[in-house]
Amino acid sequence: MRQKDSDDLVRVGPGTTMGHLMRQYWLPAAMSSELKADREPMRLALLGEKLIAFRDSAGRVGVMDNKCPHRCASLFLGRNEENGIRCVYHGWKFDVDGNCVDMPSVPPERDFKHLVHAKAYKAVERNGLVWVYMGDRKSAPPLPQIEATLLPDSEVTIQFVQRECNWLQALEGDIDTCHFGFLHGGSINADMLPDEALLRYTLTNRAPDYNVADTDAGTMYAAYRDGAPGETYWRFANFMLPFWTQTPQGKFATHLHNRAWVPMDDEHTMFVSLRWKNEPSFVTDDRNGNLMPGFGRNFDYIPNSTDWYGRWRLKGRPENDWLIDREAQMRGGNYTGIAGIHQQDQAVTESMGPITDHLFEHLGPSDMMIMRTRRRLLAVARALAAKGTVPPGVDNPEIMYRVRSGDFMTEAGLDWRAAYDRQMEAATRPLQQAAE
Ligand code: FES
Numbered sequence: 001m002r003q004k005d006s007d008d009l010v011r012v013g014p015g016t017t018m019g020h021l022m023r024q025y026w027l028p029a030a031m032s033s034e035l036k037a038d039r040e041p042m043r044l045a046l047l048g049e050k051l052i053a054f055r056d057s058a059g060r061v062g063v064m065d066n067k068c069p070h071r072c073a074s075l076f077l078g079r080n081e082e083n084g085i086r087c088v089y090h091g092w093k094f095d096v097d098g099n100c101v102d103m104p105s106v107p108p109e110r111d112f113k114h115l116v117h118a119k120a121y122k123a124v125e126r127n128g129l130v131w132v133y134m135g136d137r138k139s140a141p142p143l144p145q146i147e148a149t150l151l152p153d154s155e156v157t158i159q160f161v162q163r164e165c166n167w168l169q170a171l172e173g174d175i176d177t178c179h180f181g182f183l184h185g186g187s188i189n190a191d192m193l194p195d196e197a198l199l200r201y202t203l204t205n206r207a208p209d210y211n212v213a214d215t216d217a218g219t220m221y222a223a224y225r226d227g228a229p230g231e232t233y234w235r236f237a238n239f240m241l242p243f244w245t246q247t248p249q250g251k252f253a254t255h256l257h258n259r260a261w262v263p264m265d266d267e268h269t270m271f272v273s274l275r276w277k278n279e280p281s282f283v284t285d286d287r288n289g290n291l292m293p294g295f296g297r298n299f300d301y302i303p304n305s306t307d308w309y310g311r312w313r314l315k316g317r318p319e320n321d322w323l324i325d326r327e328a329q330m331r332g333g334n335y336t337g338i339a340g341i342h343q344q345d346q347a348v349t350e351s352m353g354p355i356t357d358h359l360f361e362h363l364g365p366s367d368m369m370i371m372r373t374r375r376r377l378l379a380v381a382r383a384l385a386a387k388g389t390v391p392p393g394v395d396n397p398e399i400m401y402r403v404r405s406g407d408f409m410t411e412a413g414l415d416w417r418a419a420y421d422r423q424m425e426a427a428t429r430p431l432q433q434a435a436e
């Protein structure tokens with residue numbers, strides 16, 4: 001990889017190649033529950049911009065530049081009152097659309113509030129999430145139709161976790177299936193698993209073969225290896241533009257979930273996970289019903305603070321070596337000595353440093369999906385920059401709905417796309433079924 005490719009992939013601020021691409025899409029930026037009407041505003045870092053989010057008296061969400069357009073005092077200090085945020089420096093007040101609605105520091109005859117606009121971004125809410133559009137279009141494109149984001153609040157579990165590294169290296173953990181047999185399961189033996197757990201094949205063969213392809217929505221891979229005699233064990237996963245993934249960690253038929261890696265800036269990322277509540281939980285227990293070493297699913301947070309990077313941080317952090325337990329690592333069972341699958345992913349991707357050194361890497365056959373995804377991102381972002389080509393899914397969000405991932409078994413010798421199509425037909429699609 002050339003330095004220019006790396007820079008174009010990782011930089012997300014205004015005017016950057018990737019930043020411009022991401023600004024074409026709606027971004028899941030916060031949980032609706034983080035903002036309360038007429039209560040304190042929230043600092044929100046998004047795509048390298050420092051923003052303030054608040055909920056007005058009528059319940060509408062405002063997302064605007066941190067800097068007051070008068071003389072740049074922080075609107076974080078503002079008073080959230082009577083359908084707007086009032087800057088505490090000279091009392092100018094702005095509604096959620098950024099209109100200046102009051103300018104009490106200026107004599108009425110010289111009032112020029114109609115000429116002043118705070119820099120505000122469009123924000124809407126759907127199913128428990130606040131979505132922000134940071135692009136240039138006067139009327140924003142349609143909201144995404146990513147399957148899990150369409151589930152009603154009551155049907156979906158939403159989780160946020162901050163990761164202290166660049167968005168791309170964080171995301172790439174989700175499309176890198178072969179790490180499962182090491183980072184998470186390196187000391188787990190297939191015999192420990194319940195008989196029905198297909199996951200066993202990731203442990204009996206830790207070096208699968210791959211098929212990788214571009215899709216309408218992004219990229220897809222199928223990792224495959226021999227299953228039971230005469231059968232093939234498949235693990236499908238997806239990347240969806242601009243920062244969404246679906247992992248193979250679940251039964252394809254019911255694995256209704258989506259994961260976003262939303263860049264806060266070049267060195268901080270908010271992981272946004274949406275998961276269908278009715279999906280059977282992923283195997284974490286051994287055949288005796290005991291939690292397998294290193295497999296905890298609970299997230300241990302430190303309390304949120306009001307800092308730009310104070311939301312949804314885990315206890316295991318770079319400063320404390322992600323709470324690695326060397327005794328547990330040496331004892332066996334837990335390969336890393338770090339408790340929790342997400343925490344293990346967090347540790348390795350943050351351990352690369354805030355922005356990984358792409359020129360130092362040695363990518364191999366197991367990294368085909370990562371290479372393909374980087375190329376796809378660069379191609380789409382550069383086509384937008386050079387020719388204004390609208391990226392996939394912006395005006396046709398329905399293409400994002402037809403994407404699923406997960407694992408399953410078929411007879412040996414089946415073509416990978418045929419295997420996928422057959423699974424898609426059999427998959428549980430609660431929204432479609434509700435619509436029919
Ligand atoms: S700086 Fe905000 S009103 Fe003056």
Ligand SMILES: [Fe+2]
Binds near residue numbers: 180183341
């Ligand atoms: Fe992982």
